[in-house]
Amino acid sequence: MAKQVLKTHDSCLAGRPRTEAGVLTTYNCSGMVWSPYTPYWRQVRKMWSSELFSRKRLESFDYIRVEETQALVNGLFALSGKDLKVKEHLAVNNMNVISRIAFGKKYLDGECDDSGVVSAEEFRSMLDEIFLLNGVLNIGDWIPWLGFMDLHWYVKRMRVVSEKFDRLLEHVIDEHKERKLLMSSSDSWAPKDMVDLLLEIAEDPSLEVKFTRSNIKAQALELIGGGTESSTVTIEWAISELMKKPMILKKAQEELDKVIGKERWVEEKDMPNLPYIQAITKETMRMHPVAPLLVPRLAREHRSVSWSEPNEFRPERFVDKVVDVKGHHFELLPFGAGRRMCPGYLLGLKVIQSTLANLIHGFEWKLAGGMSEEGLDMEEIFGLSTPRKIPLNLEVNLISNGNGEKKFPQRFSILGIQGYVSTNLGVETIRAASF
Numbered sequence: 001m002a003k004q005v006l007k008t009h010d011s012c013l014a015g016r017p018r019t020e021a022g023v024l025t026t027y028n029c030s031g032m033v034w035s036p037y038t039p040y041w042r043q044v045r046k047m048w049s050s051e052l053f054s055r056k057r058l059e060s061f062d063y064i065r066v067e068e069t070q071a072l073v074n075g076l077f078a079l080s081g082k083d084l085k086v087k088e089h090l091a092v093n094n095m096n097v098i099s100r101i102a103f104g105k106k107y108l109d110g111e112c113d114d115s116g117v118v119s120a121e122e123f124r125s126m127l128d129e130i131f132l133l134n135g136v137l138n139i140g141d142w143i144p145w146l147g148f149m150d151l152h153w154y155v156k157r158m159r160v161v162s163e164k165f166d167r168l169l170e171h172v173i174d175e176h177k178e179r180k181l182l183m184s185s186s187d188s189w190a191p192k193d194m195v196d197l198l199l200e201i202a203e204d205p206s207l208e209v210k211f212t213r214s215n216i217k218a219q220a221l222e223l224i225g226g227g228t229e230s231s232t233v234t235i236e237w238a239i240s241e242l243m244k245k246p247m248i249l250k251k252a253q254e255e256l257d258k259v260i261g262k263e264r265w266v267e268e269k270d271m272p273n274l275p276y277i278q279a280i281t282k283e284t285m286r287m288h289p290v291a292p293l294l295v296p297r298l299a300r301e302h303r304s305v306s307w308s309e310p311n312e313f314r315p316e317r318f319v320d321k322v323v324d325v326k327g328h329h330f331e332l333l334p335f336g337a338g339r340r341m342c343p344g345y346l347l348g349l350k351v352i353q354s355t356l357a358n359l360i361h362g363f364e365w366k367l368a369g370g371m372s373e374e375g376l377d378m379e380e381i382f383g384l385s386t387p388r389k390i391p392l393n394l395e396v397n398l399i400s401n402g403n404g405e406k407k408f409p410q411r412f413s414i415l416g417i418q419g420y421v422s423t424n425l426g427v428e429t430i431r432a433a434s435f
């Protein structure tokens with residue numbers, strides 16, 4: 001069935017239903033997620049794949065992921081011995097990565113001079129809200145004559161959240177236009193982030209379909225939404241499963257010790273040598289697909305495809321098996337397949353795998369408040385994405401080598417950048433150093 005929908009009949013079924021959420025929260029369905037299968041969608045899809053997410057473009061943003069991974073581990077060092085909500089740290093990290101890639105800076109960071117636009121905390125709740133509202137069963141979508149009653153107040157909430165996003169996106173575009181105006185007079189302007197690219201594309205006179213300011217805002221919104229929520233939710237589920245299965249965690253740590261050693265962090269280029277980490281990622285995506293309905297067009301088919309013990313978290317099922325997540329193997333489709341397959345899958349995979357590997361490699365995690373593995377609730381919230389219902393609360397500690405010593409002399413090298421992490425007196429700093 002999955003194969004028939006996504007391959008054989010892909011072109012017939014590549015449309016999306018027109019929902020109130022699509023109309024109100026993504027600029028009249030002009031983002032990619034809710035856009036119908038039209039020449040406009042094909043044009044935008046081409047922009048995403050050949051301009052925004054080409055392999056070369058993603059590589060040009062490698063340094064951003066390196067810096068933000070450093071910031072994440074640095075922040076966790078500082079919290080050693082304390083309880084924390086894992087999702088909060090992951091969300092800030094992923095949000096910073098994507099907002100630097102898409103908007104050119106951390107608009108949502110307290111340190112940023114533009115922090116007045118929206119606080120990081122408010123932005124996170126806006127994202128939660130928009131994801132929830134894009135996945136709810138809104139009565140008016142199914143029984144239009146009942147729509148005016150807005151029985152659950154979803155439509156009202158959609159209007160509120162989209163106004164908030166619009167204020168932020170207006171500000172982002174204004175800033176980019178101002179910078180372009182200022183710099184193009186001296187010929188020194190070059191696109192440095194995805195909003196720059198979108199603005200440049202919009203000026204192209206050869207475009208088949210006009211690309212408006214609202215269309216740019218819709219793409220910017222989906223870049224930020226897609227780049228933050230899915231990876232955050234997936235990593236949180238992976239760590240939750242590892243908390244329930246300490247033997248699997250131990251096996252993953254052993255792989256990391258063997259392949260990476262005890263003196264450096266994991267780099268994205270290490271991933272082909274870490275089959276067990278890859279298997280954990282796949283198994284997490286199998287059990288907790290971020291978009292189980294694949295943005296309405298396909299039922300939960302792949303979740304039940306003849307896996308043995310489908311409800312057991314068992315990464316081994318993917319070890320030495322040729323099952324990838326790129327839409328070729330219909331038993332595992334975390335990013336969908338065919339024409340509407342996720343255009344951000346490469347970025348998503350990079351972020352998930354390297355963040356997860358470093359969190360396992362550098363830290364010891366314990367359920368907070370003395371909770372037992374069995375007591376850990378695994379209920380999910382069902383919206384456009386499927387996060388944990390109760391956020392994962394863990395105690396974080398620097399990993400020890402059994403003698404109580406810190407495992408790392410805190411030397412690290414991520415994506416070719418080498419540095420030295422000092423953990424003296426609990427005051428953690430990362431500073432660049434060449435060895």
Ligand code: HEM
Pocket residue numbers: 032033034045098222223224226227228230231234290291294295297333334335336337339340341342343344345347348349352
């Ligand atoms: C863990 C990471 C991610 C997962 C699991 C994921 C999953 C998905 C899924 C299942 C779909 C629907 C595919 C279908 O209908 O066949 C999708 C679509 C989409 N994703 Fe992702 N995604 C991830 C990361 C990203 C990132 C990083 C971005 C962008 C920054 C992104 C942007 C999009 C967009 C725009 C679509 C709509 C594509 C279309 O309808 O043409 N996603 N994603």
